[in-house]
Amino acid sequence: MFKVLFVTSEAAPLMKTGGLGDVSASLPRALQSLGCKMRLLMPAYPETLERAKAGGITPVAETTVRGQVVRILQTRLPGTRLAVWLVECPALFGRAGNPYHDDQGNDWPDNAERFDLLCRVACEVALDRIGLNWQPDVVHCNDWQTGLVPVLLADEPKRPATLFTVHNLAYHGRFPYETLIKLGLPERLWDYRALEFHGYLSLLKGGLVFADRLTTVSPHYAEEIQGPDQGQGLDGLLRLRRNDLDGILNGIDDQLWDPAHDHHLPATYNLRTLPRKAVNKAQLQQEMGLEESAERPLIGFIGRLVEQKGIDLMLESLDAIMGMGAQFVMLGSGQPEYEKALKAAAGRYPGRMALRLGYDETLAHRIEAGADMFLMPSRFEPCGLNQLYSLRYGTVPIVHDVGGLHDTVVNTDPISLESGAATGFIFSPATPAALTEAVSRALDLYRAPADWQRLQAIGMTRDFSWQRSGRAYMALYADACKARTQAETNGT
Known part of the structure; x- marks a missing residue:
């Protein structure tokens, strides 16, 4: 060998x-x-x-x-x-x-x-x-x-x-x-x-x-x-x-990133006990100062606040996304202008948008477990890991159609959902309008609990082990x- x-x-x-x-x-x-x-x-x-x-x-x-x-x-x-x-x-x-x-x-x-x-x-x-x-x-x-x-x-x-x-x-x-x-x-x-x-x-x-x-x-x-x-x-x-x-x-390290045995989480869960994911959402909302609501969809983001990650697209889409009734939780650091703009945005939406600058491994795990959706609007993405973590945690990814995001997320439509192929929502081109439209599609499905749980289950069964x-x-x-x-x- x-x-x-x-x-x-x-x-x-x-x-x-x-x-x-x-x-x-x-x-x-x-x-x-x-x-x-x-x-x-x-x-x-x-x-x-x-x-x-x-x-x-x-x-x-x-x-x-x-x-x-x-x-x-x-x-x-x-x-x-x-x-x-x-x-x-x-x-x-x-x-x-x-x-x-x-x-x-x-x-x-x-x-x-x-x-x-x-x-x-x-x-x-x-x-x-x-x-x-x-x-x-x-x-x-x-x-x-x-x-x-x-x-x-x-x-x-x-x-x-x-x-x-x-x-x-x-x-x-x-x-x-x-x-x-x-x-x-x-x-x-x-x-x-x-x-x-x-x-x-x-x-x-x-x-x-x-x-x-x-x-x-x-x-x-x-x-x-x-x-x-x-x-x-x-x-x-x-x-x-x-x-x-x-x-x-x-x-991914399927021992480190495993919702059934993740010591960072208030409540561990697997596909059979998926309703326990709601406990993590409530705890995350409380920890980050968000309005505690089981019904309001919570979108997560973890990453560097740099142009590659599509932060400009996110900022331009943010008001429209918030207008759809969503919450937002973000963890990351990067270019000062993006940090400043996101701080200002969080100030405009108290109780609905939370930003933590820096990196915190425990919080990263809690966002993956507590969020309903995970946004990755990267302009380019060689592979990406967070969409893989998200799938494993039943947190539906919303991604730009590039690089490894293209290889790992299957867009949701009635046919792909029925066939068991769908795992998330894909948008292209890299524009605020396309991003907003993808989030809108995700929020529409979120309001159909049976279909949403089916989508979560498909993602959780995918094998992305090393x-x-x-x-x-x-x-x-x-x-x-x-x-x-x-x-x-x-x-x-």
């Missing part, structure tokens, strides 16, 4: 800023359950070290990388048997808070150096040059923070196969030319066929060009990014590598290893 080094900048609960953190925790565990021998490599942020204490932390190796002394600390992902190697370098990773930017939202000025170090350590581990006596068959890299790993390994003989997963193509890891020199990368990489991207150094492009195999997090997004609308200027490269590109749908996706990744590992062996045989 495959030995896999899974390299990431975050993994929940050791560090999480978004979906990457969830996936980096769940996918390696699923692969391990299928027989892979997994090691997860990530930075040792201060919060990570604190959260890892309960599982024990043991120094297992030390090296010097570009003048920085680095220790490798071994622990386990909390609550699991997954082995984690933490890259400890206080000068670069010893900063509290967000791993990518300061508390003003500005990127750390040395991000290129920080994640270059992570990549170089990953390569030393991958080539068994750090004293761990372990070499993987595959190095699985994730997003721009790990994009240099395939680049640095490309010319190494007897190297492992490399797989690069794009979780969000919009984040390039883009830096000025001077960064190439600062990182000690060869001048030949400053080429449009390598790392150069419109006069900048793109670390994401490194992964896309040099990895043996590419994946992204849903089949539809894999198609979208090969076109100019969603390709972020890289669509030509992705079309060139289309035979090496696969879209594998993200899964096991299926894990098997697809294992097939790709086999393909990548075979291709790598053939390349070595051919001397390339």
Whole structure:
């Protein structure tokens, strides 16, 4: 079975800023359950070290990388048997808070150096040059923070196969030319066929060009990014590598996100005890200062308050949605102008709209369980996880027809509802009018309790566990290893 080094900048609960953190925790565990021998490599942020204490932390190796002394600390992902190697370098990773930017939202000025170090350590581990006596068959890299790993390994003989997963193509890891020199990368990489991207150094492009195999997090997004609308200027490269590109749908941790056993909830429930969901709605309304009403439909939203998530569409539709009698509960943070506008909106609708800025894991679970519907008006969405959580919790998703939302939600109409295919409400194009119309359709069905409960039940029976996706990744590992062996045989 495959030995896999899974390299990431975050993994929940050791560090999480978004979906990457969830996936980096769940996918390696699923692969391990299928027989892979997994090691997860990530930075040792201060919060990570604190959260890892309960599982024990043991120094297992030390090296010097570009003048920085680095220790490798071994622990386990909390609550699991997954082995984690933490890259400890206080000068670069010893900063509290967000791993990518300061508390003003500005990127750390040395991000290129920080994640270059992570990549170089990953390569030393991958080539068994750090004293761990372990070499993987595959190095699985994730997003721009790990994009240099395939680049640095490309010319190494007897190297492992490399797989690069794009979780969000919009984040390039883009830096000025001077960064190439600062990182000690060869001048030949400053080429449009390598790392150069419109006069900048793109670390994401490194992964896309040099990895043996590419994946992204849903089949539809894999198609979208090969076109100019969603390709972020890289669509030509992705079309060139289309035979090496696969879209594998993200899964969810069906133990962590399970309404029948969720310790965050006032009342657990399953399909058979679905009426108990109403207890969670009442408690959520009370907790968030909303009017307590079983009849008034409650719409939830959890996510970053940024343009990608369609916050502008939501704001433009909000008065019309409120005019239909709905309540709204939101959790997230992001662009200051959106935070300000949503605060003002909540002020206009006391008792009917509640906003919590920031992130709160417990509240996220309670919103998924307590809301009747979940709104995801994203302008683009590589996969999305909240619509999957919502389906599992009997909370009907309302989504824009893009990316992974297209792959996971089936629009409701009389035929799809009768056949048992319907799971939510889809709108397109990305306009306030289309969004409002979809919400209106959802509210109409909500007022037909038997049909609504049928829709909830269909969604709750859908299987989005990681096991299926894990098997697809294992097939790709086999393909990548075979291709790598053939390349070595051919001397390339």
